Amino acid sequence: MSRESWSTRGAFVLAAIGSAVGLGNLWGFPYKLYTYGGGAFLIPYFAAMLLMGIPLLIMEFSVGHWAQQAPPDAFGRIMRKYRFVGWWLVSLAFVIITYYAVILGYCVDYLVIAVKGLSGSPLPWAGEESSVAAEHFLGGLTKFEDTMALGAPVKGVVIATLVSWALIYLCLCRGVKWVSKVVLLTVPLPWIMLIILTVRGLTLEGAIGGLEFYLEPRWAKLLEPDTWRFAFSQVFFSMSLGFAVMLSYASFLHKKSDLNNNALIIGLGDMGTSFIAGIAVFSMLGAMSAVQGTPVPELVPSGTVGLSFMVFPYGLTKLPYAAFFSVVFFLALLTLGIDSAFSIVEACLASVCDSKPKWPRKYVLPGICIVGAAMGVVFTCSRGGVNWLGLVDGLINGPFGILIVALAECVVVGWAWKGDFLKEMRKHANERSDWQLYRWWDVVVKYVAPALLSILIVWSISGEFHKELAAYRAAGSEASIAYQQLESRLASLGDVKSVFEGEIVDIELTMAQLKEAGATSAYNPPYYLLGGMVLFVLIPLAAWIFSRGRRESVDEDEGRGGSARAGVLYSGVTMALAAIVIEFGHRRGWFAARTIDYTADGQLNSTAYIFLTVGLVVIFGGLVWCFWRAMQAAGKEDPSIPARQD
16 A cells, blocks of 8 residues: 655655744743743753754654554564554653643634624723733633632533644645645744744833843753753644654655654744743733733743743734734644644654555544543543643653653664664665754764763653652641740730630641641642653553554564663662652752742843843754755755756
8 A cells, every 4th residue: 555645855844843933842841941940941852852862853753664564564664572662652742632632722712702793792801901801711611710629511612623633634634735824824923923023022111130040140040950851742742753753744745755854944943932832921020010010930820831822912902903813823833833743743644554455545544533532521520620731741751651762762773683773774864855964963863862861861760759858848847846936825824814815725646637637648749740650651661552453564584683682771770869869969958949039120141141042043044954955965966867856
């Protein structure tokens, strides 16, 4: 059976950029930066993109293009027993799409309200007080409460989520060539609106205050593991690395398609979108801060996944014809998210259809959509639905989510075939690309990436346990102090017992409760981390079981000998050494949480300008260089050979 392919090289690049550039940029990046370090977050984010994001994207492109199969069979061609790693990637992708579609549902809700605004209906997020936008999202839309208890599903969010699933289905129902046409509209439009919002945000009074928080790093935050963990996981999440998408997309490429330059263009485009989105969001946060008189770090509940749904609506009301611009923006945000959403579903769909050729695509696709929509209902519930969404997003971005799956990829690709596979992949990519990879790439995939991922995993686990242990000790200390104070007061009241008899009884009861609490108190480890450990065991185990006996689509001549045991040993030793050093650091107080005083003075310091300049030069200078190399390569082609259509 012939395999579909992209109609043009531009279609593939746009589709891959559409997958990489999505809600992870306008939704995930701002709220993670806001919560985990402010400007300090940019340092590990840029480092992660350049050291791991782009090299590992090239790795996934190379494996997918070489195998011409979806992830399970691609890893099966490396070595049959590693086929389960491909299903592990697909499983992670499916978990992501169950809540990603709910976020798209928020976009649908906002879009419907904005359309009604065109006819004169008031926008519920409009008002002089910028807190109105936050109140609409947390109260009016999601019925948010600070609890994990689940109420009834919110009807409006459920309907909007089903609409988003219907859109995903329509984008994919006619195959990859139809996707090539869809991305021509859905990729450029959001960038146009993002530029408009950035310009408007920068012209708002107080914008500089937000940019100070965004561009001026608080260096002490670099000693907190969360700053690094969420920066690295943001790169993987935003670039669609570690959950089957890019590997699947590359499997549909023509045989002579460029890999290296396309990967660099996509990586720089993704980084540039996040960077500009940060300017738009934080300039508006600065304006909100000026209106409310509240410091930027205190404007939005910490860690709230709805940051962009609280900030952008406020900025839109500051534009002339606010309803019109709201329609265009939320339509753009929806189309931006749809690109990433249908790319994730396509990865799952391609994996199932490649493994089961007799299962028609027209039946598998609606099956995936129905199951995904049913599982996503929990995130649409009132009261705790948003908290559950944040919890699962934390699991995915945690040490047992994207990071451990990316480590498994690097170990298999870097260490299988007794180390020869990387050399073959580099040769495969260089034969087709506008510029060449050298041995540094082998070193990154085989040694640098596994070492960094191993350290991050151990650092994250250690940080979470020490954070809970510190909270437990603090609670015990407070209880002890309260008990001593009550005991002292009881002694002083005993001399005049007849006057204060009722109060003495109350104090004695309170002391008894404190004693009981002290006797029954215990250290509670972070439950979401334990949940991540469960996922770490169950998902790969299920993937391994599912992959057993399903080798019909794996070429028997492939899957050469060799083992990734050496890679597992290398990662294990790195983790052990990291654990020793990190535990020593915790005992010395190196990694303790730091509260940084933030005061905006209305000016950017020299560090902020350096960050801004370097960021723009690297991103846009790199893109210019990429397109220049592509034009050079096109000019060197033999004119007697027909133009390449990839």
